[in-house]
Amino acid sequence: MWNKRKEKDTDFHKEKRYQFIREQVRPQKKVQAVLLLKRLGILLVTALIFGGVSGGSIVFIQNNFREEGEEVVQINAYTPAPTPTDTPAPSPGKEKGSGKKELTLNDVNQISRRLSSVGTGMDSAIVGVKRKEDTVSWLEQKDERHPVAYGMIFGESGKYYDILTTCDIIQKQPSVNIQLMNDTLVEGTILGSNAQLNLAVIRIKKADIGKGLLEQMTVARLGTGFGLADGTNLIAVGCPNGILHSVCSGMVTNDSVYVPITDGEIQVYCTDIPYSENGSGVVLDVEGRVVGIITTAFTKETGTTGMAFIKVSHVTALLDALQKERTIPYIGMEGRSLDDAVAKAHNLEAGAYVTEVYSGAPAYEAGLRVADVITQINGESITGMSDIYNDLLNHKPKDRIVYTVHRKSGNRKVTKQIRVELG
Numbered sequence: 424m425w426n427k428r429k430e431k432d433t434d435f436h437k438e439k440r441y442q443f444i445r446e447q448v449r450p451q452k453k454v455q456a457v458l459l460l461k462r463l464g465i466l467l468v469t470a471l472i473f474g475g476v477s478g479g480s481i482v483f484i485q486n487n488f489r490e491e492g493e494e495v496v497q498i499n500a501y502t503p504a505p506t507p508t509d510t511p512a513p514s515p516g517k518e519k520g521s522g523k524k525e526l527t528l529n530d531v532n533q534i535s536r537r538l539s540s541v542g543t544g545m546d547s548a549i550v551g552v553k554r555k556e557d558t559v560s561w562l563e564q565k566d567e568r569h570p571v572a573y574g575m576i577f578g579e580s581g582k583y584y585d586i587l588t589t590c591d592i593i594q595k596q597p598s599v600n601i602q603l604m605n606d607t608l609v610e611g612t613i614l615g616s617n618a619q620l621n622l623a624v625i626r627i628k629k630a631d632i633g634k635g636l637l638e639q640m641t642v643a644r645l646g647t648g649f650g651l652a653d654g655t656n657l658i659a660v661g662c663p664n665g666i667l668h669s670v671c672s673g674m675v676t677n678d679s680v681y682v683p684i685t686d687g688e689i690q691v692y693c694t695d696i697p698y699s700e701n702g703s704g705v706v707l708d709v710e711g712r713v714v715g716i717i718t719t720a721f722t723k724e725t726g727t728t729g730m731a732f733i734k735v736s737h738v739t740a741l742l743d744a745l746q747k748e749r750t751i752p753y754i755g756m757e758g759r760s761l762d763d764a765v766a767k768a769h770n771l772e773a774g775a776y777v778t779e780v781y782s783g784a785p786a787y788e789a790g791l792r793v794a795d796v797i798t799q800i801n802g803e804s805i806t807g808m809s810d811i812y813n814d815l816l817n818h819k820p821k822d823r824i825v826y827t828v829h830r831k832s833g834n835r836k837v838t839k840q841i842r843v844e845l846g
Contacts (some may be wrong), residue, residue: 544711545660548643550574551602551667552588552611552625573661573704574601574625575713578746579642585746586625587716589703590616593623601627605636615745619684620738621720624745643705646712648734651692652678659696661704663717663730669704671696676729682721683757683778687812689733691721696730698722706732737809740816752820752845755784756791760807766796772829774798775808789843791828799827820845 552574572592578585586601593599593613601611609631616623629637652675659671673696680691692715694706706715715732725731744751757779766773775797780787791797799805800814801824818824821844828839 545575545643545705545707546668547604547639547641548576549661549668550576550586550604552586552592553600553602553608554592554596555598555600571602571662571667573667575661575705576640576642577645577713577742582629583626584629584640584642585614586611586627587705587742588623588625590618590621590623593625599625601625603632603636604639607633607636614748617741617745617751619720620689620716620733620741621718622716622738622741622745624742644712645735645739646708646710646714647736648708648714651675651714651734656709657694657714658707658709659694659704659717659730659732660707661717663696663699663702663704665699665701671730673730677725680721680724680731681760682724683759683808684812685781686753686756686808686815688758688760688808689721689737691718691725691731691733693725694730694732698727698730700727702730705735740813744816750820752815752818752822753784754786754789754791754811754815754824754843754845755781756786758797758808758811760809761796762806772796772798774805774829775811785843785846789841790839791826791841791843792830794831796829797826798829801825802827815845818845 550573552572572589574586574588576584577587593616596613598613599611600608602608609627611625611627614624614626632640655675657673657675659673660669661667663669663671673694675692676695677693678690680693682689682691698719700719702717702719704717705713706717708714713735715734716738717730717732719731721731741751756777758775758777761769761771761773761776763773773796777791777793777795777797780791780793797805797811800811805811814824823842823844826841826843828841830837830839
């Protein structure tokens with residue numbers, strides 16, 4: 424009896440002992456459930472508020488920032504495939520009144536044909552230039568680098584035609600043969616040449632040409648080349664690929680190449696027309712005017728990937744001197760043009776900076792030296808090397824010219840007057 428009572432007391436005490444645990448655990452489970460519900464509620468309310476604000480903002484932007492007259496396009500999730508009888512909807516580029524047209528392959532072909540027709544129109548002013556057959560043996564003729572070169576009729580008088588060609592073809596030749604449109608050969612007299620720029624001028628007599636052929640021949644139109652720049656379209660004719668009467672089209676890829684020549688500087692234009700070692704001829708603009716002369720003389724500066732040319736307006740004075748059979752004088756130096764910005768950066772004067780003086784040349788004998796800067800010719804200011812070259816074309820050998828030179832001597836700057844007798 425006493426044992427049963429003891430067991431009841433023990434059970435009662437155990438229950439009493441762990442009562443605080445039940446009191447702590449059960450309320451905690453209820454608190455966690457309540458907290459979870461509260462968080463879900465807060466998250467739901469936040470999502471509703473965010474969605475409402477975002478939707479309102481989008482509607483506000485559409486209503487207030489859409490351009491006037493702009494339509495809202497509704498996109499359907501499903502678009503049925505057109506049947507063979509359906510007419511395809513016009514693309515935006517072809518809409519009536521849009522002013523835009525999509526360029527097709529046919530359009531490109533038409534543009535190419537038009538450019539080619541411009542070049543073909545020059546055929547009546549293009550002739551072939553050959554060496555005299557009796558000046559070399561048959562075996563030597565096989566090794567000739569330029570068996571036929573281009574010639575372009577650029578001048579005309581009452582009795583003569585003047586033809587521009589390359590200097591290579593006329594070397595050591597008192598005269599050459601000119602191949603006309605119908606393969607007739609007439610004799611051409613060499614008036615003059617310039618080896619630096621690979622140019623020569625030949626004269627033929629109209630009396631040696633038949634009347635019918637004479638009526639077909641024309642004189643090329645010379646342009647100024649104004650506006651030639653990267654991306655300018657052009658046509659090469661003559662022998663641009665080494666074959667007479669070929670026509671190639673392309674565009675200018677680099678207009679910033681300047682090459683020093685004796686007593687001057689020449690601007691050379693690079694193109695994307697393929698280079699040919701035997702290439703020669705002239706370059707036309709899209710109007711058919713001659714704006715350049717093909718050159719292979721400056722491959723060190725222009726490379727051998729694309730054809731290069733010099734602007735015809737840069738050699739107009741030289742061609743005039745060759746037509747008149749005048750000897751071009753020289754002073755014997757090379758240099759680079761210095762504009763104001765470059766000169767200021769190097770604490771120099773603007774003008775022509777001398778980079779080389781040929782030993783024994785008139786410039787050397789007169790006292791001109793490397794690093795001198797020429798700023799004036801006979802008291803007239805110059806901008807660069809081209810002014811020196813163009814001035815020489817107006818003189819003859821033995822003339823005397825006074826060059827104003829700025830020279831650094833230690834920490835001092837010296838101005839000198841150098842009198843040169845032209846060679």
